[in-house]
Amino acid sequence: MMDKQITLIKNNDKKDWTDLEWIREFYEFMQGENPDSIKTRSLDISKSDAFLIIWYLQEHFPVLPDNIEKCDSCSELFDSNSEGYYSEDRGTHFCECSATEEYYIDNQ
Ligand SMILES: [Zn+2]
Numbered sequence: 001m002m003d004k005q006i007t008l009i010k011n012n013d014k015k016d017w018t019d020l021e022w023i024r025e026f027y028e029f030m031q032g033e034n035p036d037s038i039k040t041r042s043l044d045i046s047k048s049d050a051f052l053i054i055w056y057l058q059e060h061f062p063v064l065p066d067n068i069e070k071c072d073s074c075s076e077l078f079d080s081n082s083e084g085y086y087s088e089d090r091g092t093h094f095c096e097c098s099a100t101e102e103y104y105i106d107n108q
Helices: 021-028 045-058
Strands: 068-070 077-079 085-087 092-094
Touching: 021 045, 021 077, 045 068, 045 077
Parallel strands: none
Antiparallel strands: 068 077, 085 092
16 A cells, blocks of 8 residues: 555554554644643644654655655645645645635645
8 A cells, every 4th residue: 555655663653554644643743732642741843844854764764655745825735646646837745725826825
């Protein structure tokens, strides 16, 4: 299955998650939303910085699949293999939210 490329070294929570679910949890964790099993202080990383870290783990130190993109309108993550589109003109990614380029909001 293309939506499960991540290979875990261990899976303490026995979660049967798609790549999108794992990366979305990591994205939210970096922004301060800890999963129930993580009892540490919360991080406070911006959406754009959090996705820059994900991008590093996709492109430079490739442990995460690079088909997970951040919508440049609503900032939600999505699997570009199954939804959304890429605007070559602007170099922007959009999920299936109501956004179109006319409603483009720069969240950076
Ligand atoms: Zn969106």
